Amino acid sequence: MGAPRMRPGGRSRVVTDRVLSATAELLAAEGYAALNFQDIAKTAGVSRTTMYRRWPNCAALALDAITAAVTERIHVPDTGSLATDLAGLLRQIADFITSPLGTAALAAGLEMESAEGPSARTTFWTRRLGEVAPIFERARARGEVSDGFDTEAALAMAAGAVYYRLQVTGGEVDAQWIDRVVGMLDTGRSPA
Structure with a gap:
């Protein structure tokens, strides 16, 4: 779709x-x-x-509306540092998830998948990964991460941590918590 x-x-x-x-x-x-x-x-x-x-x-209309809202509200930071770029991105993700539209979008994703199959989810996340990839490309160019750095896994760990904190444990996502998550990812080394 x-x-x-x-x-x-x-x-x-x-x-x-x-x-x-x-x-x-x-x-x-x-x-x-x-x-x-x-x-x-x-x-x-x-x-x-x-x-x-x-x-x-x-379903197609909701996916386009959610995509447009995410694109409008979550911008890829360019601060000159992987750590601050990731922290800024995670803050925006947390703000969106906790907004009324973000909460509805998460629920809609589950409902749309049962109606439309995984293609809607795949389309959305493939597009988002492509939009966020420049954070890691710039970090690679600055020497902050190695050439073999796994961008998809790093984004999954960082964004997944936010979803986990908000949706599973019901905890808050504040600056200190984001700094802890980013600190764990900001090694530039992929696991062997």
Whole structure:
């Protein structure tokens, strides 16, 4: 499931932005199970036909809305240091997860997977890993990590720690906790 086909810019972009915004708003307020094209169209001020031309179902639309929100709210830092880049990224991830939309997005991911299969999850996370990879590429260029550094594993450990802390233990993610996680990852050595 890829991004909807559309002309760049113009009216199409405005309509798409309104639909994605309305979807995110309703997802945060009512959850994925309550999403339907009729309510989204009414909130966005567009026709359902317009929406069906771009998205085949609510799962595809929800995935695009979540992706747009994550892209808007989680920016890849470039501070000149792997440790501070990772700390900034983890802070943004924690802030998003604890927001109403982030909480709804996590729940929606599980519901969408049962309806759509793992392809939606794979598409989303492959895209996110590609967007975050520059943190590690810059660290490699600065000599902070080795050429064999496992970017995917490092991101999994760092982001996974945030999800674990917030979703499993219910703990807080503060600056000191983030520094502990980053300190454990900031060795530049992949396990053998």
